[in-house]
Amino acid sequence: MTQRTRNWLLLAPAGTWFLVMLIVPLSVVFIFSFGERAPSGGVVPAFTFEQYANLPARWTAFKNTMTLAPVGTLSALVIAYPLAYFLAIKANPKWKTILLVLVIVPFWTSILIRSYAWIFLLGGRGIPALLDFVGIEGVRLINTPFAVLVGIIYGYLPLMVFPIFVSLDKLDKRLLEASSDLGAKPWRTFVQITLPLSIPGIATGCMLVFILLMGEYLIPALLGGGKVFFVGNALVDLFLQSRNWAYGSAVAVTLVVVMLITVTVYMRLISRLGASREDVSIM
Amino acid sequence: MENGGYVGGTNPAGKKVIAELRGVSKRFGDVLAASELNLSIGEGEFLSFLGPSGCGKTTALRMLAGFEAPSEGDVLLDGEVVNTLDAHHRPVNMVFQQYALFPHMTVAQNIGYGLRQRRPRLPRAQIAEKVGKALDVVQLGGFESRRIWEMSGGQQQRVALARAIINEPKLLLLDEPMAALDRKLRKEMQIELQDLQRQLGITFVLVTHDQEEALSMSDRICIMRDGRIVQIGSPQQLYDRPNSRYVADFVGTSNFFDGKISDRSGELATVALDNGMSVQGKPGADLSVGQEVCISVRPEQMKLHHRHAGVDVEVHNRIFLGEHTEYLVSHETLGDFLVLSPRQSELAEGPFNVGDKATVTWEPSAALILDRN
Numbered sequence: 001m002t003q004r005t006r007n008w009l010l011l012a013p014a015g016t017w018f019l020v021m022l023i024v025p026l027s028v029v030f031i032f033s034f035g036e037r038a039p040s041g042g043v044v045p046a047f048t049f050e051q052y053a054n055l056p057a058r059w060t061a062f063k064n065t066m067t068l069a070p071v072g073t074l075s076a077l078v079i080a081y082p083l084a085y086f087l088a089i090k091a092n093p094k095w096k097t098i099l100l101v102l103v104i105v106p107f108w109t110s111i112l113i114r115s116y117a118w119i120f121l122l123g124g125r126g127i128p129a130l131l132d133f134v135g136i137e138g139v140r141l142i143n144t145p146f147a148v149l150v151g152i153i154y155g156y157l158p159l160m161v162f163p164i165f166v167s168l169d170k171l172d173k174r175l176l177e178a179s180s181d182l183g184a185k186p187w188r189t190f191v192q193i194t195l196p197l198s199i200p201g202i203a204t205g206c207m208l209v210f211i212l213l214m215g216e217y218l219i220p221a222l223l224g225g226g227k228v229f230f231v232g233n234a235l236v237d238l239f240l241q242s243r244n245w246a247y248g249s250a251v252a253v254t255l256v257v258v259m260l261i262t263v264t265v266y267m268r269l270i271s272r273l274g275a276s277r278e279d280v281s282i283m
Numbered sequence: 284m285e286n287g288g289y290v291g292g293t294n295p296a297g298k299k300v301i302a303e304l305r306g307v308s309k310r311f312g313d314v315l316a317a318s319e320l321n322l323s324i325g326e327g328e329f330l331s332f333l334g335p336s337g338c339g340k341t342t343a344l345r346m347l348a349g350f351e352a353p354s355e356g357d358v359l360l361d362g363e364v365v366n367t368l369d370a371h372h373r374p375v376n377m378v379f380q381q382y383a384l385f386p387h388m389t390v391a392q393n394i395g396y397g398l399r400q401r402r403p404r405l406p407r408a409q410i411a412e413k414v415g416k417a418l419d420v421v422q423l424g425g426f427e428s429r430r431i432w433e434m435s436g437g438q439q440q441r442v443a444l445a446r447a448i449i450n451e452p453k454l455l456l457l458d459e460p461m462a463a464l465d466r467k468l469r470k471e472m473q474i475e476l477q478d479l480q481r482q483l484g485i486t487f488v489l490v491t492h493d494q495e496e497a498l499s500m501s502d503r504i505c506i507m508r509d510g511r512i513v514q515i516g517s518p519q520q521l522y523d524r525p526n527s528r529y530v531a532d533f534v535g536t537s538n539f540f541d542g543k544i545s546d547r548s549g550e551l552a553t554v555a556l557d558n559g560m561s562v563q564g565k566p567g568a569d570l571s572v573g574q575e576v577c578i579s580v581r582p583e584q585m586k587l588h589h590r591h592a593g594v595d596v597e598v599h600n601r602i603f604l605g606e607h608t609e610y611l612v613s614h615e616t617l618g619d620f621l622v623l624s625p626r627q628s629e630l631a632e633g634p635f636n637v638g639d640k641a642t643v644t645w646e647p648s649a650a651l652i653l654d655r656n
Contacts, residue, residue, distance in 0.1 A: 172383065178379055178384075178385070182446070188400060
């Protein structure tokens with residue numbers, strides 16, 4: 001067996017998977033998006049841009065996704081970074097593993113059940129009732145963008161914590177000592193050494209969370225109560241309820257395109273940040 | 284030593300004391316990493332902490348740097364107690380074992396790092412100028428915009444050195460700085476470090492487990508063992524007048540014979556060796572009759588003869604080293620020991636071959652009577 005055939009053989013399982021599970025369905029969706037809706041649901045083959053022309057009708061779903069995904073990602077980052085920092089640098093090594101496990105434990109429960117818990121917490125008998133008790137009346141949390149944001153942050157926090165934790169954990173602690181030794185106060189050591197060296201972790205975490213949020217469906221469905229819905233919810237509606245596959249395909253293709261563009265821009269930005277760190281003033 | 288105190292060697296007269304350890308101990312949980320350290324370091328001195336790994340030398344250095352606070356005792360810098368003063372407030376800089384250079388910065392940014400932390404801020408042009416000068420000092424002129432990973436190990440070490448000396452610290456701490464370099468480079472760096480120290484007049488404190496390194500560079504060496512200072516002195520003092528078997532063994536090579544002191548009178552004492560022989564020697568420390576001791580004789584202090592009264596031995600091995608010949612000889616009850624014979628005496632006495640019977644002699648004053656530890 002030559003090296004070449006061996007390489008192909010090793011690549012075959014993953015390649016087949018990608019072909020069957022990704023390329024083929026995507027192509028089908030792409031073709032469907034130019035079709036017409038059949039009277040009984042499904043698609044009549046055609047070549048029309050009618051479905052794309054109708055996109056503005058689903059503008060709210062795109063708007064919600066494109067605001068809550070970045071806001072959710074950044075909020076998760078702001079909350080996850082101090083946590084990851086504590087776990088990697090400050091926590092007693094004896095407790096590190098246990099604390100890390102505690103971060104993962106929620107993952108062992110279905111997101112569905114965890115979101116139901118939030119329905120109760122944010123619902124009329126939860127936090128609003130508590131606020132009512134202390135005299136703040138008329139607060140409504142459930143079925144608002146805030147509720148969706150809370151659910152998103154809660155659900156995706158571990159995905160943000162882990163990459164940042166890894167980059168901070170493998171950071172050579174002597175660099176921090178060296179910085180201090182050279183006269184940098186703790187805050188300046190953080191800004192000049194810790195933060196720049198954890199950028200790879202931040203980038204990975206943001207990317208993971210952002211991409212998954214763009215396709216999020218469950219959390220807006222449960223905590224947004226049909227009032228705050230994402231593109232994902234629109235797709236479920238179009239494919240399963242109104243059975244308008246052609247239009248649904250056009251929405252799906254648009255989402256994929258938007259995602260590709262955002263991710264490409266983001267990658268460019270990150271790699272430039274990495275490459276030009278020497279030019280960026282670190283004074 | 285029992286008192287763990289100030290053992291042998293004094294701070295060279297006339298030098299201002301720049302740093303001091305007074306009864307300093309450091310505990311990590313139940314482990315006593317440093318115990319009762321007493322030491323004063325003179326301005327412009329090159330002092331080394333020498334000892335095997337785990338002897339507490341790095342802990343001592345880290346307490347001077349401000350990375351660890353002493354559990355007991357005081358650390359003084361320039362006459363002031365700085366026990367809990369953070370590292371970033373101390374006029375002390377360190378060259379780390381693996382250099383700890385900042386990987387996301389250029390060579391120039393690494394070296395200028397200390398200057399950039401100063402408040403009020405220094406003008407950029409001034410920082411750039413000083414960085415340029417520091418690079419010249421370590422012979423890396425023109426490497427400003429290189430990345431750290433583009434530099435070789437030796438070059439990285441120079442960058443680490445430049446990054447420390449640019450701040451003109453009162454004390455430059457070096458934590459096994461040569462450990463990662465190959466032998467040849469290490470030799471070169473040793474000479475360069477010494478030159479640099481003379482040129483800058485900065486006080487150097489080196490931590491090493493390499494006796495050769497300590498002997499060749501230091502003004503004074505502080506020998507450590509199990510968290511304690513065993514002896515402090517100039518390299519020559521430690522070599523000629525070690526205060527214990529441990530020091531004699533650590534600094535240079537020596538032959539040891541165990542015995543008990545049988546008689547003491549004047550300069551010399553008599554030791555009854557365990558094999559029944561009686562030998563005269565010079566007491567290296569306060570020792571009393573009946574005490575269990577050992578006799579230490581350096582190989583170069585021993586003479587090998589063909590026909591002469593002395594200790595009867597048989598030559599087991601012979602290594603010709605040019606100016607010297609090293610013989611491994613064997614005695615019936617004393618066991619194997621080394622004799623270093625200079626070229627001239629070889630010419631006079633004639634060579635000894637493996638299997639030859641010979642006799643060994645030494646001056647009583649060259650036989651040091653030492654504590655067995």
